Amino acid sequence: AQSVTQPDIHITVSEGASLELRCNYSYGATPYLFWYVQSPGQGLQLLLKYFSGDTLVQGIKGFEAEFKRSQSSFNLRKPSVHWSDAAEYFCAVAADTGGFKTIFGAGTRLFVKA
Amino acid sequence: GAGVSQSPSNKVTEKGKDVELRCDPISGHTALYWYRQSLGQGLEFLIYFQGNSAPDKSGLPSDRFSAERTGGSVSTLTIQRTQQEDSAVYLCASRTGTATNEKLFFGSGTQLSVL
Numbered sequence: 001a002q003s004v005t006q007p008d009i010h011i012t013v014s015e016g017a018s019l020e021l022r023c024n025y026s027y028g029a030t031p032y033l034f035w036y037v038q039s040p041g042q043g044l045q046l047l048l049k050y051f052s053g054d055t056l057v058q059g060i061k062g063f064e065a066e067f068k069r070s071q072s073s074f075n076l077r078k079p080s081v082h083w084s085d086a087a088e089y090f091c092a093v094a095a096d097t098g099g100f101k102t103i104f105g106a107g108t109r110l111f112v113k114a
Numbered sequence: 115g116a117g118v119s120q121s122p123s124n125k126v127t128e129k130g131k132d133v134e135l136r137c138d139p140i141s142g143h144t145a146l147y148w149y150r151q152s153l154g155q156g157l158e159f160l161i162y163f164q165g166n167s168a169p170d171k172s173g174l175p176s177d178r179f180s181a182e183r184t185g186g187s188v189s190t191l192t193i194q195r196t197q198q199e200d201s202a203v204y205l206c207a208s209r210t211g212t213a214t215n216e217k218l219f220f221g222s223g224t225q226l227s228v229l
Contacts, residue, residue: 006156034217044205046217090157101170102147102218106156 002027002093006105013081014113021076021108023065023091033074034092034102035065044090050074061085086112116140118221120206126227127196135191135224139208147209147218148181148191152202160204163189165211196228 003026013019025031035047048059055067065076074091088109094102119138127133139146148160159173163183174180178196183189193200203225207218 036218043222044207044218044220049217092157101159101162101173103159104149104157 002031002095002103004091004093004103004105006089006091006108008108009106010109010111012111012113015083016080019076019078019081019085019110021089021091021110023074023076023105024072025074025091025093026072027093027095029095030069032094033065033067034094035059035063035074035076036090036092036104037061037087038090038107039087047076047089081110081112083112083114086110118206118208118219120204120221120224122224123222124225124227126229128229129198130195132192132194133196133226135193135204135206135226137189137191137206137208137221139187139189139206140219141187142210143208143219144186144211145209146183146189147207148189149205149207150202151205151223155202157205160191193226196226198228201226201228 005024007022032051034049036044037047038044047063048057048065050057050067058064063078065074067074088107090107091105092102121136125133144165146163150158150160161181162170178194181191203223205223206221209216209218
């Protein structure tokens with residue numbers, strides 16, 4: 001069965017600093033990978049996804065993520081964080097086998113300090 | 115409607131009562147999920163419906179939880195004999211079809227509080 005691990009429960013970065021949120025997955029075949037963001041008072045929104053091709057994917061709001069098969073990772077990055085990026089970030093994995101369901105990690109809460 | 119609609123947005127109930135949570139997915143979406151979001155627990159998968167196939171119930175935490183999807187559209191999540199640990203936000207999401215590389219559209223959730 002697929003699973004997702006987000007090792008960091010929360011992270012604090014200064015505004016303007018770079019950001020990397022970690023995500024590791026467990027699945028035998030090539031999975032589909034996603035990052036979603038949940039801002040305060042708002043619903044979950046897709047940031048980006050990977051399912052094939054270029055392992056570096058670009059998303060909305062200046063985010064990118066890189067799929068590294070050898071490390072079973074799909075880390076989210078942003079070169080310069082804005083205060084409005086403070087939110088909870090969820091990594092998710094889905095597959096065409098094992099039931100087709102989408103499984104989410106526990107989330108990483110990002111705090112941005114001035 | 116334009117998005118996934120959930121009702122009620124908030125539900126307060128007493129321990130031992132039954133509750134029903136409703137989800138109206140985006141029209142035409144054949145895939146529907148229920149998740150539970152508790153503090154510090156992330157998004158916990160509960161159940162998945164895809165078209166006319168048997169639902170994947172592997173995430174339901176106990177037999178007090180059940181869900182139906184009528185006519186391939188509206189879904190109801192029922193929790194019987196609620197317990198305080200059932201307090202959480204229950205999120206519904208839908209997707210166009212069987213392509214698991216497509217994104218999920220989420221509703222705003224139902225905040226359930228069991229007193």
